[in-house]
Amino acid sequence: MHRRDFIFAAAALGATSLLPSLPAHAARRRLRLGMIGTGMRGQVLLRELLRRDDVEVAALCDIEPIMLKRALEMADKAGKPAPKTYGEDQDVHAYRRLLQQRGLDAVIIATPWEWHAPMSIDAMEARIPVGCEVVTGVTLQDHWNVLETQQRTGTPYMLLENVCYRRDVMAALQMVRAGLFGELVHLQAGYQHDLRGVKFNSGNPDQPYDSGVEFGPKAWSEARWRTEHSVRRNGELYPSHGIGPCAMYTGINRGNRFTHINSFATKARGLHDYTVAKSGGTTHPSTQVKFKLGDIVTTTLACENGETILLQHDTSLPRPYSLGFRVQGTHGLWMDLNQSIHIEGRSPPHKWELFQAYQDQYDHPLWRKYADSAAGAGHGGMDYFVIHAFVEAVKAEAPMPIDIYDAVAWSAITPLSEQSIAEGFRTLEFPDFTKGLWRSRKPIFAFDASY
Numbered sequence: 001m002h003r004r005d006f007i008f009a010a011a012a013l014g015a016t017s018l019l020p021s022l023p024a025h026a027a028r029r030r031l032r033l034g035m036i037g038t039g040m041r042g043q044v045l046l047r048e049l050l051r052r053d054d055v056e057v058a059a060l061c062d063i064e065p066i067m068l069k070r071a072l073e074m075a076d077k078a079g080k081p082a083p084k085t086y087g088e089d090q091d092v093h094a095y096r097r098l099l100q101q102r103g104l105d106a107v108i109i110a111t112p113w114e115w116h117a118p119m120s121i122d123a124m125e126a127r128i129p130v131g132c133e134v135v136t137g138v139t140l141q142d143h144w145n146v147l148e149t150q151q152r153t154g155t156p157y158m159l160l161e162n163v164c165y166r167r168d169v170m171a172a173l174q175m176v177r178a179g180l181f182g183e184l185v186h187l188q189a190g191y192q193h194d195l196r197g198v199k200f201n202s203g204n205p206d207q208p209y210d211s212g213v214e215f216g217p218k219a220w221s222e223a224r225w226r227t228e229h230s231v232r233r234n235g236e237l238y239p240s241h242g243i244g245p246c247a248m249y250t251g252i253n254r255g256n257r258f259t260h261i262n263s264f265a266t267k268a269r270g271l272h273d274y275t276v277a278k279s280g281g282t283t284h285p286s287t288q289v290k291f292k293l294g295d296i297v298t299t300t301l302a303c304e305n306g307e308t309i310l311l312q313h314d315t316s317l318p319r320p321y322s323l324g325f326r327v328q329g330t331h332g333l334w335m336d337l338n339q340s341i342h343i344e345g346r347s348p349p350h351k352w353e354l355f356q357a358y359q360d361q362y363d364h365p366l367w368r369k370y371a372d373s374a375a376g377a378g379h380g381g382m383d384y385f386v387i388h389a390f391v392e393a394v395k396a397e398a399p400m401p402i403d404i405y406d407a408v409a410w411s412a413i414t415p416l417s418e419q420s421i422a423e424g425f426r427t428l429e430f431p432d433f434t435k436g437l438w439r440s441r442k443p444i445f446a447f448d449a450s451y
């Protein structure tokens with residue numbers, strides 16, 4: 001068996017303990033990458049790719065001419081050769097031609113959610129490794145289909161969940177691994193982000209945020225597609241930023257697994273109130289829309305090893321941004337909202353301490369090594385790390401640090417939470433996508449200081 005086939009087969013089986021660590025020759029390899037979706041997020045990721053000497057961005061695809069043009073200009077400004085482009089004809093399947101371009105080593109997908117599953121499946125069928133933006137799919141069946149394709153083809157798949165690489169999140173991971181919190185008992189997180197100015201705009205690409213109440217075809221960027229999910233869905237629509245780190249802390253799919261899930265949703269008020277206030281009345285069509293998404297959706301997950309994880313999706317009301325992490329064990333807890341930590345025996349009794357002192361002590365080796373390279377990268381530097389991890393894993397044909405099992409378990413929370421709410425907040429059994437492999441799989445995320 002060739003080395004590449006062996007690694008792909010081992011990855012498909014989840015047998016990561018059989019896999020070697022990054023070989024030295026990988027450092028010299030240069031990747032030819034394609035990118036599908038060059039919108040607002042695609043451009044952030046593209047900026048990271050263009051900064052790297054070990055990547056050639058060889059192909060770009062987008063069906064919105066302005067987005068494609070902006071991405072091409074970025075490559076030009078970076079002094080890189082012009083990538084081949086696809087999608088000028090606005091054919092929603094133009095990406096399939098990109099996948100046929102000779103010599104692509106990997107593809108990055110940063111399109112609307114409904115495209116992630118079909119695009120990932122087509123790329124893996126073409127044996128092109130996939131780095132996919134969050135989420136993995138929309139329906140539960142999408143998740144099974146993406147998983148089945150990955151396993152049958154053995155093609156690497158990584159969910160590009162950047163929050164796992166946030167500096168404090170990674171320091172907290174080191175603390176968990178060092179046993180500072182004792183045995184973990186309960187975790188909290190969420191997507192608590194006022195998206196009202198993202199879900200609506202005027203449609204003018206030069207004024208995308210906070211500039212109107214259009215959504216759908218007349219709008220720009222995410223308001224063109226994301227808002228529709230708030231119209232027809234009620235659930236935890238964006239779980240991975242919160243659950244990703246919590247799953248790494250608790251070893252989900254690697255010695256632990258989600259066993260049960262339920263969700264509760266509040267009434268929906270925020271988006272309607274916003275459109276009325278912003279348009280100054282109730283005549284604009286957006287003010288007539290009945291939004292299905294509850295303003296706050298609260299999801300609880302139970303884990304095999306006895307922990308609970310609480311997630312909150314909170315995107316329709318005025319509020320400052322916070323992912324609201326809380327990691328609590330038998331010896332103490334960390335909460336990111338007030339940057340505070342309490343460790344029994346170390347902190348003054350019943351008193352908080354500032355996280356910063358611990359942050360310095362437990363800073364992750366990846367951050368110690370690459371902080372300078374990450375300076376200026378998106379989302380406080382974490383976007384550097386998620387791209388770095390994907391590129392290095394593809395170059396070395398090494399296991400993806402956030403792999404297919406992580407992707408489907410985190411992202412399937414959405415359709416399962418929708419089902420729970422639709423069935424009267426019923427508690428559901430969580431599917432075991434690993435079919436028992438979670439018992440023997442070992443954690444690999446951020447154990448190798450090179451990626």
Ligand SMILES: NC(=O)c1ccc[n+]([C@@H]2O[C@H](COP(=O)([O-])OP(=O)(O)OC[C@H]3O[C@@H](n4cnc5c(N)ncnc54)[C@H](O)[C@@H]3O)[C@@H](O)[C@H]2O)c1
Nearest residue numbers: 037039040041042062063064067092110111133134221222
């Ligand atoms: N990880 C993060 O921090 C983060 C931040 C923002 C967005 N995202 C994710 O990134 C993805 C893209 O979001 P965005 O903000 O860039 O949205 P966007 O609307 O700005 O960009 C999406 C792009 O995809 C293009 N597109 C749509 N259908 C296509 C098709 N069939 N073929 C080719 N191109 C197509 C659109 O024209 C658009 O330019 C989403 O999954 C979103 O959730 C992640």
